[in-house]
Amino acid sequence: MTFAVRVRRAFGTHWYAWTMVAPVVLVIGVIIGYPLVRGVFLSLTDANEANVERHIGVNHLPATYKFTGLDNYQAVLSDSVFWDRLGWTVLWTVGCVSLTFLTGLALANMLNRTLRGRTFYRLALILPWAVPAFISIFTWRMLYNEKNGILNKLLAGGGIDAVPWLNDPTWAKLSVIACNVWLGVPFMLVALLGGLQSIPGELYEAAEMDGANAWQRFRNITVPGLRAVSSTVILLSAIWTFNMFPVIFLLTRGGPGDATEILVTYAYRLSFIDSPRDFSASAAWGVLILVLLSLVAVVYRRALRKQGEVW
């Protein structure tokens, strides 16, 4: 069978499947594929606001940036700013994901019992998920307000000095983490509750008859039973948190100074806020973020596979 015939035959069998996926491939190709390739290319040039192709009035100025190889990467990686931001981003991701996961796990275990008012608690606890994130973030900004926010007013009522929630580097870091944990817990809670409910009750009864105490039941039944759903939500949550633009951008704009700036917001700042806009450095940051995340995902998957997970 010649190649052309094979292609034609494959097309004959699969043309409807291909037609159905074509829109997605097209959209992803144009809106993600092209910008991605272009982003990688930009990161290898010295493009900035002053030398890209642009229009001023009726005049059309052609692009004058040139190819500079790996210069941007060298500059970024040898700059302590990148490593500082990376250190904080890792701390931020690990802190947020672990706190969110542990809180979600604790609450899910509490809710997964027969108790009065269960529906009420469940609804109240997932409420933060129902409010659009940027609304919640603005609300938190209001609560955190140093002079007039309710948190400091309550502290003042107890005779405690005002806390500079968003204006002191350390406090600001704690505040953004707290806000993000608040935003993230409902998702964890619902996912883990679903996981808990899929564990057969007989397992617990059998363990109880064998004399296992509460901790042993948790350790030997709940934890393994939750492994599949946990590994998924932890990976997803880590990726989301690593790239969590709105919380940082809307709560502190990366400040005070650049204390709370994570990699994503810093890359955004380079190309949209700082002047002159530095497109190539921003693109280099972006590519590095993508590489880091891919590495984490691959290592994570491999670790799971070693433990015999199918995922």
Next chain:
Amino acid sequence: MTVSAKPTVTPRRSMRNKRSPLASAGLHAALIAAAAVAVFPPLWLLVTSFKPKNDAFSTGLVTHFTFANYSHVLADTEFLTWFRNSVIIVGATTVLGVFIAATTGYAVSRFRFPGMRPLMWLLLITQMFPVAVLIVPLYNLLASLNLLNQPAGLVITYLTIAVPFCAWMMKGFFDTIPVEIDEAGRVDGLNPFGTFWRLVLPLARPGLAVTGFYTFVTAWAEVAYASAFMTGEENLTLAGGLQTFVNQYTNDWGSMTAAAVIIAVPAALVFAFAQRHLVSGLTAGTTKG
């Protein structure tokens, strides 16, 4: 496959001894504390929105109940324009996104075709892409297509955020619909598109609803692209518009709270419908390739 979310749990603790009153009290205390933390910020937002502008930061409950913030936001600001922009953009994104996600999900669920595996991977990986890599090239791309400050530009951008995830969810839903239905359609002389459109899609209506809700909520709350691609008061979406109430120079918290409440209510209602299915779709899609 979506076992995880089925509420049909046999009361598993029935055989267990009753909790001691002390343990019960502790459990309720912990849950009440957690619920209070969860509910307080949105509740406080709601309360503040009914306070006169100058009382925005008073600690008490509402003493002088007023709708002034709401009428100010609706009458004297560009809020309604932003609201209209958001509705147009989010509406178009939802309709297009659900349709595209459904066809893809169906193809992936029913057919084994060359390129399927890479496609599934592609859909999974695109969820990982940071805004930061794409935003500058995308900005340039939209600029060269004259789509900056145009709803269409944001719509296609949002499609790339919502569609990969939705396609996975729709695959999960289609997997639960028996293949015999497709075969029956085939026997009756329908082509694959007819089977999809007339037989399978109507059965997947709950799935479509959930995907639609998800797309709606995602697009309604998106900040980064909206802030970068839309400039000028009259082009902003709600996420961008709200930032103008509270920025470095002006702190109009009264208007901000009222606007926030108006924005949050439709999203919360939509969410209430969708939340139960969201997670089952999510875990089904990601744990079962």
